[in-house]
Every structure is written in structure tokens, then in C-alpha cells.
Amino acid sequence: MSGATITGLAVDFATKGGIHHAVRNVDLHAGPKRILGLVGESGSGKSTIALALMGLLAANARVTSGTLELGADRFDLAQPQATAALRGRRMAMIFQDPFASLNPVFSIRAHLNEVLARRSSEPTGEAQRRAAIDALSAVGIDRPEIRLTQYPHELSGGMRQRVAIAMALLARPDLLIADEPTTALDATVEAQVMKEICGLRDRIGCSIIIITHSLGLVAEYCDDIAVMYAGELVEQGRVAAVARDPGHPYTRALLACEVTIDAPRGADARRNRFRMIPGDLPDPMNLPSGCIYRTRCEIAIADCARIVPPPITVGAEPDHWARCIRVEAR
Amino acid sequence: MSTAIAIRDAKVRFGHTQALDGVSLDVAGRDCFGLVGESGSGKTTLMRTILGLEKLSSGSIALFDTPLGKGGIRQRSRLVQAIFQDPAASLSPRRRIGQLLDEVGEVLGETREEIRARQRGLFQRLGLPTATLDKYPYQVSGGQARRVAVARALLMRPRILIADEPTAGLDVSVQGDLLNLLQELRGDNDLTLVVVSHNLAVVRLIADAAAVMHRGKIVEQGPAAQVFDAPAADYTRRLLASWPRLRAARA
Numbered sequence: 001m002s003g004a005t006i007t008g009l010a011v012d013f014a015t016k017g018g019i020h021h022a023v024r025n026v027d028l029h030a031g032p033k034r035i036l037g038l039v040g041e042s043g044s045g046k047s048t049i050a051l052a053l054m055g056l057l058a059a060n061a062r063v064t065s066g067t068l069e070l071g072a073d074r075f076d077l078a079q080p081q082a083t084a085a086l087r088g089r090r091m092a093m094i095f096q097d098p099f100a101s102l103n104p105v106f107s108i109r110a111h112l113n114e115v116l117a118r119r120s121s122e123p124t125g126e127a128q129r130r131a132a133i134d135a136l137s138a139v140g141i142d143r144p145e146i147r148l149t150q151y152p153h154e155l156s157g158g159m160r161q162r163v164a165i166a167m168a169l170l171a172r173p174d175l176l177i178a179d180e181p182t183t184a185l186d187a188t189v190e191a192q193v194m195k196e197i198c199g200l201r202d203r204i205g206c207s208i209i210i211i212t213h214s215l216g217l218v219a220e221y222c223d224d225i226a227v228m229y230a231g232e233l234v235e236q237g238r239v240a241a242v243a244r245d246p247g248h249p250y251t252r253a254l255l256a257c258e259v260t261i262d263a264p265r266g267a268d269a270r271r272n273r274f275r276m277i278p279g280d281l282p283d284p285m286n287l288p289s290g291c292i293y294r295t296r297c298e299i300a301i302a303d304c305a306r307i308v309p310p311p312i313t314v315g316a317e318p319d320h321w322a323r324c325i326r327v328e329a330r
Numbered sequence: 331m332s333t334a335i336a337i338r339d340a341k342v343r344f345g346h347t348q349a350l351d352g353v354s355l356d357v358a359g360r361d362c363f364g365l366v367g368e369s370g371s372g373k374t375t376l377m378r379t380i381l382g383l384e385k386l387s388s389g390s391i392a393l394f395d396t397p398l399g400k401g402g403i404r405q406r407s408r409l410v411q412a413i414f415q416d417p418a419a420s421l422s423p424r425r426r427i428g429q430l431l432d433e434v435g436e437v438l439g440e441t442r443e444e445i446r447a448r449q450r451g452l453f454q455r456l457g458l459p460t461a462t463l464d465k466y467p468y469q470v471s472g473g474q475a476r477r478v479a480v481a482r483a484l485l486m487r488p489r490i491l492i493a494d495e496p497t498a499g500l501d502v503s504v505q506g507d508l509l510n511l512l513q514e515l516r517g518d519n520d521l522t523l524v525v526v527s528h529n530l531a532v533v534r535l536i537a538d539a540a541a542v543m544h545r546g547k548i549v550e551q552g553p554a555a556q557v558f559d560a561p562a563a564d565y566t567r568r569l570l571a572s573w574p575r576l577r578a579a580r581a
Contacts, residue, residue, distance in 0.1 A: 186368035191572040253503070255576070269362060276507045
């Protein structure tokens with residue numbers, strides 16, 4: 001199986017109150033030439049997964065176990081600097097705030113050249129300029145010759161995010177991670193940027209993981225979806241399969257909360273009500289036994305407190321599973 | 331029903347930027363009015379102008395037939411209150427939440443006992459534990475901070491409440507809670523609500539009437555059902571088309 005496969009990932013944070021097991025036992029597969037949407041609410045651990053893969057975790061965090069298989073290679077993520085040599089080469093990342101990932105004192109050309117310099121056969125002179133211009137036009141930036149000489153502050157937010165995508169394009173990674181790449185952007189710009197990310201997938205055939213809290217975005221642009229809750233992965237599958245037949249009660253609740261543009265609308269706006277998930281996230285220092293979601297679950301039974309649910313196949317679609325022993329009760 | 335907000339040909343200019351370029355609209359009393367548009371469209375400027383935080387270069391704004399500028403900020407603050415996008419930034423980090431709310435009593439000339447009694451009543455109404463009063467803003471969750479901001483605004487007993495991006499930064503599982511709260515407040519307070527948001531899907535459900543802003547102008551306004559489900563302006567159609575859909579994946 002090629003693409004990127006993460007097995008048994010666990011991340012701990014040392015805090016004043018003790019050890020916080022922020023990510024526990026996560027298995028994740030991002031197929032080649034596919035976009036995986038990793039969804040979950042604040043604090044569910046989705047960004048921690050990205051930073052653990054990239055080796056960019058904060059000093060008080062530690063990967064206690066986990067491996068990454070990238071193509072034919074295998075990396076032990078618990079080893080310090082396990083993936084350091086891959087960054088900007090076989091792995092690349094796009095952040096939520098493109099302003100923070102671009103250096104304000106370097107021109108756009110300098111940013112692109114830095115990525116090109118990491119290639120084994122670094123292009124020089126006109127070939128280098130050509131490669132940079134091609135990358136910018138490939139992500140829909142007009143007048144790329146002029147943009148090369150500009151600095152990040154001279155570009156709009158959408159344009160800056162496109163530069164970050166162009167850098168990823170030049171790095172030709174096997175795995176690209178985009179953490180909330182469009183959260184800071186308007187809807188029309190989001191659509192354009194997502195189109196460029198899809199183009200990147202088709203052009204270089206890499207595996208892409210998009211971290212987002214927007215199920216709409218996942219439904220519209222991703223091939224696969226993985227749902228995080230309180231540090232655990234509770235469901236994974238193809239987007240169409242999960243959207244049509246969600247196996248985990250948390251996934252169902254999230255889908256019900258999403259306000260869609262085509263939701264049924266009552267004639268009297270005053271009477272429209274919105275869905276939410278009652279209850280709170282579990283205390284990270286005092287996690288419940290058994291299933292992580294059972295304290296908020298509407299269909300939990302006594303066994304849910306005893307059994308840590310294994311991945312259970314949902315429906316007939318391939319590779320669709322949920323960690324819920326009540327999957328048949330859906 | 332009276333007109334809560336009447337705006338006529340409002341213009342606001344920042345240097346070379348025409349932030350508001352001839353905006354006219356009416357918000358009916360007790361309605362929820364949705365103001366949508368992308369960043370830089372002028373919706374926040376329009377909101378700040380209604381609050382008297384930006385100066386009109388020409389045109390007029392009247393709140394319940396009182397022209398803006400008459401009566402000064404004290405009187406206006408009893409007519410219109412706002413909750414801002416970032417509740418953490420609008421609550422002083424150095425003071426306990428109770429202290430922040432006591433201030434409202436000073437503005438209104440109420441005694442400590444009066445304002446405290448109303449605080450407790452409102453907290454109960456908004457589902458905030460009274461222990462929150464002893465906390466600092468950073469000690470409460472994003473959803474609770476948003477509720478505290480709502481409580482502070484309502485303590486002024488305004489007739490108009492403006493909510494700027496009320497769901498920004500909130501998880502989908504808790505945003506419904508706040509939106510339902512706004513819906514309920516409309517019912518029991520004789521309150522006119524203005525929701526400023528880029529979230530078209532939310533505004534479509536909560537607003538009676540809506541306006542779409544683009545480059546300082548209103549490109550379309552009317553009943554929400556019409557604006558969102560049968561838009562007339564090209565720009566509104568483009569905006570709606572770029573909104574991601576869940577159904578597509580389910581079909």
C-alpha cells in the first residue's frame with residue numbers, strides 16, 4: 001500500500017497538572033493521489049497529529065509511539081528528528097496563516113528558490129526563474145513575473161496562500177499536510193484555493209491531508225474523511241460513504257450540527273433552531289473508561305464503559321470503519 | 331412596526347478607500363436583519379457607523395427616528411449595543427467578569443444591588459453559572475465568553491443588538507447553542523437583532539431580511555428567503571455558489 005500510513009500514533013504533553021495524553025492510538029491512511037480530510041473540533045488533537053508527523057511539536061510534547069510509512073520507507077516517529085530530513089522535500093506543510101509561513105523580508109522569488117535549492121538537481125539561472133514562474137501560474141497567480149519581485153505583505157491573503165501552495169508544488173512532496181488552509185479566507189477565495197490544492201494532487205500525485213473543522217469543505221473537495229474526537233480517531237472512510245451512512249454517533253452529531261446553505265428553512269425565521277451536541281469534552285486528565293464518546297452518546301450501553309471499541313466495518317463500502325460497538329444500532 | 335434603523339445614502343471614506351459608498355437600508359423593529367459579504371466589503375464599517383464609532387462623510391442614519399449624532403453616546407448606548415467578533419478582546423483581561431458587568435450599573439446610574447440582581451437574572455437566562463462572575467475572561471471557554479459579552483450588552487437594555495460574526499471561532503457543536511440563544515432573546519425582549527457575518531448558511535436561517543454587501547455598496551437586499559434562495563444579483567449568486575455543500579457528497 002503506497003501513500004502515507006500512520007500507525008499507533010500517540011502524543012503526550014507535559015503540563016502543570018500532569019501528563020496529558022493528547023493523541024492516543026491513531027491509525028491513519030492517506031492514499032496516493034487522494035485528499036484526506038481530517039476533521040474534529042478544537043482540542044481534538046488534529047493539529048497535534050500534523051505537527052507530530054512534521055516533527056514540529058512544542059518542547060513539552062513527546063511522541064510516545066507511532067510509525068510513518070511513506071512509499072517503501074518506514075520512520076519511527078518516537079525517535080527525535082525522525083522526519084527532519086523529509087521536511088520541504090518528501091513532506092510539506094501549508095499553515096492556516098500564510099503570513100506566518102512566509103518570511104516578510106524575503107521576496108516571493110527567494111521563497112520559491114529556497115525550495116528549489118533542496119532538490120537534488122537544483123536548477124539555476126533562467127531554468128530556476130522559469131520553474132518559479134511556472135509554479136506561480138500553475139496555482140492561478142496572474143502576472144507571475146511581477147509577483148516574483150514582490151514581498152508577502154504586497155499580496156492578498158488568498159494570493160499568499162497560493163504562494164504557499166506553489167512552494168509545496170515545487171517541493172513535489174509525497175505527503176502534503178494543510179492545516180486549516182482556508183479558514184482565514186473568504187468563501188469565494190476558499191473555493192479558488194481548494195481548487196488549486198486539488199490541482200496539486202492531480203499534478204504531482206501526492207497524498208494530501210487537510211485539517212479542517214468544516215464538514216462542508218470535506219464533502220466538497222476531499223476523497224476520504226477521518227473524524228477525531230478528544231484525541232482519538234473514531235471513524236474513517238470515503239467521504240461519500242461516511243456522509244451517506246455515518247457509523248459513529250459523534251460523526252452523526254457533527255453532521256447534524258453543520259449548518260448547510262441548502263438546509264430546510266422555515267417561513268418564519270424566528271422559529272428556526274440550530275442543532276448542537278449536549279455535554280462537554282471529557283476531562284483530558286481523567287478520561288472515561290471504554291469508549292471515549294460514551295459520556296455524550298445517546299445510544300451508549302453498559303458495555304461501552306467496559307470495552308475500548310476496535311475499528312468495526314460500516315456498511316458495504318471498502319475501508320469504512322468506526323470505533324463503535326453499537327455500529328449496528330445506527 | 332416602527333423602523334429600528336433607517337440608513338440613507340451613507341458614505342464613509344478612509345483616505346483613498348470608499349468604505350461605504352452610498353448605503354441605504356431599513357431594518358424593521360423586532361426583525362433579525364442579516365448583513366453578509368466578504369472581508370473588505372464594508373459590513374463591519376457599516377456596523378461601526380451605526381454604533382457611532384465611525385463618522386459619516388455624508389448621508390444619514392436614524393435609530394428609532396432619532397438621528398445619529400443627536401443625544402450623544404450615552405443615549406445611543408441605551409438604544410444600541412454590540413457583541414464583537416473576538417469576545418476575549420472586548421473583555422478586559424485584568425478585571426473579573428463581575429467587575430466588568432458592575433460598570434454597566436455605573437453607566438446607567440443603578441445601585442450595586444440593582445445591577446447585581448439583574449446580572450444574576452441574566453446569567454440564569456443565558457445559562458451561565460454564577461461562579462463565572464468571579465472568574466477572569468481567560469478562565470472561561472470561547473462559548474462562555476461570547477455569552478458574557480451578550481450579558482453585558484443586554485444589561486444596558488438596548489432596543490437593538492448587533493452581533494458581529496457571532497459564531498466565528500466557535501466549534502459547530504457549540505455554535506448552535508449561541509444561535510438558539512439569540513433566537514430566544516428575540517422572542518422575549520422586544521429586541522431588534524442585526525447579525526453581521528460572512529456565514530451565509532447561518533444568516534439564511536436566522537434572518538428575516540438580509541443585505542449583501544460588496545465593495546462598500548449593497549448589491550442586493552430583501553427578505554432572506556428571496557436573497558438566499560432566489561438571488562437576483564450576480565454577485566450574490568457567485569457568493570452562494572462558492573459555499574461548500576454537504577448534500578453533494580450524500581447524493
